[in-house]
Amino acid sequence: MQRAVNCYILPIPSKTANEVLLALREIIPGNELQHLRRLSKPVYLPSHVVANLPPTGFPPEQSLLYILICQTDKAPLQQIAEIVAKTSPFQRRHGRPITPKPAVSVVTVPANVPTSPEQCVDWGKKYWPTVYKRGNPFGPHPAMVENTVAKLTRADEYMALARKVAQEVGEAGVGYASGGVVVDPETNDVIAAAGDGRLRPSDMGWCNPLSHAVQRLVEMVAQKRLKRGEVVSPNNPITALTETERIYLNTESMGTLDGQRQNGAEDVAEDGEFCGHADNTSYLCHNMHVYLTHEPCVMCAMALLHSRVGVVVFQHRMIRTGALIAKIDDGLGLGLFWRPDLTWKFLAWQWVAVEEMKNEVPENISA
Numbered sequence: 152m153q154r155a156v157n158c159y160i161l162p163i164p165s166k167t168a169n170e171v172l173l174a175l176r177e178i179i180p181g182n183e184l185q186h187l188r189r190l191s192k193p194v195y196l197p198s199h200v201v202a203n204l205p206p207t208g209f210p211p212e213q214s215l216l217y218i219l220i221c222q223t224d225k226a227p228l229q230q231i232a233e234i235v236a237k238t239s240p241f242q243r244r245h246g247r248p249i250t251p252k253p254a255v256s257v258v259t260v261p262a263n264v265p266t267s268p269e270q271c272v273d274w275g276k277k278y279w280p281t282v283y284k285r286g287n288p289f290g291p292h293p294a295m296v297e298n299t300v301a302k303l304t305r306a307d308e309y310m311a312l313a314r315k316v317a318q319e320v321g322e323a324g325v326g327y328a329s330g331g332v333v334v335d336p337e338t339n340d341v342i343a344a345a346g347d348g349r350l351r352p353s354d355m356g357w358c359n360p361l362s363h364a365v366q367r368l369v370e371m372v373a374q375k376r377l378k379r380g381e382v383v384s385p386n387n388p389i390t391a392l393t394e395t396e397r398i399y400l401n402t403e404s405m406g407t408l409d410g411q412r413q414n415g416a417e418d419v420a421e422d423g424e425f426c427g428h429a430d431n432t433s434y435l436c437h438n439m440h441v442y443l444t445h446e447p448c449v450m451c452a453m454a455l456l457h458s459r460v461g462v463v464v465f466q467h468r469m470i471r472t473g474a475l476i477a478k479i480d481d482g483l484g485l486g487l488f489w490r491p492d493l494t495w496k497f498l499a500w501q502w503v504a505v506e507e508m509k510n511e512v513p514e515n516i517s518a
């Protein structure tokens with residue numbers, strides 16, 4: 152933490168959060184400490200912080216939130232106490248035998264904005280629930296890029312696996328030779344591996360033109376997250392087309408995605424933000440790394456974005472249909488990984504191989 156400040160915090164019943172925030176609107180700064188959660192459940196506060204907090208005065212069954220009010224040098228404690236004492240949680244009313252006094256206390260928090268998701272998570276554990284915004288229109292922070300590159304040490308291995316599954320679907324004639332894998336960067340677990348499936352006729356006798364490798368990858372993650380054996384849609388379970396696909400569809404490995412699902416979607420990440428307590432999201436591929444043999448098309452790039460992946464690495468550029476390259480020889484590309492108008496952003500790289508892949512997807516076919 153480069154610079155620390157002391158802030159007032161106050162526990163209040165969850166139902167009264169809006170009322171208390173409204174009462175404190177003149178004190179709560181509108182443009183300061185926006186990287187910190189204004190309201191937080193006690194469960195998301197660091198345990199050592201909770202251990203030092205005074206009793207709230209509310210019954211234990213009461214659902215509470217802590218308000219981060221302002222820096223201690225911005226307003227006197229007496230003023231804050233007088234304001235909140237007039238709000239309903241602290242007003243004596245008929246039928247309420249005990250009216251708690253506002254239990255304002257002080258915590259130390261980082262004054263500056265986190266420069267990486269990792270720092271955001273670290274601060275959330277040490278100080279206060281923190282938000283990392285990827286909203287920089289000029290691109291990701293250099294520290295974020297540097298930290299992420301440091302995690303890509305096994306790119307060759309994962310790209311080889313993507314090529315393997317691409318080759319398998321190509322040789323089996325069930326799809327174009329395009330493939331990919333989803334990897335958990337925390338555990339290095341391969342969560343899913345899938346190839347293109349557009350050339351495989353269904354039982355109805357028609358091929359699915361949307362069975363791009365990325366779509367099948369995301370479907371596999373969804374199916375695994377619904378626990379193996381269940382299907383995403385009763386009429387459309389995903390089927391492994393090759394041996395490699397079968398291996399990863401049938402393994403239990405789900406990396407940190409398992410914990411995310413169990414914790415539920417109660418605290419979903421806000422648009423364009425990375426939450427300090429990142430375990431609490433139900434997005435399908437939250438912060439996963441995806442390795443692809445080919446640059447994804449618009450449909451697939453948006454599927455990756457909506458799944459909230461963290462990184463995409465692809466090998467072959469798709470000149471006509473690729474959606475990730477931001478700058479092409481004769482102008483601007485779509486750059487569908489980091490644009491100000493996107494609700495989520497991820498990092499993307501092109502992986503440069505020494506050898507060229509055989510039987511690659513024709514340039515007039517989307518990947």
Ligand SMILES: [Zn+2]
Pocket residue numbers: 363364365447448449450451452517518
């Ligand atoms: Zn596609």
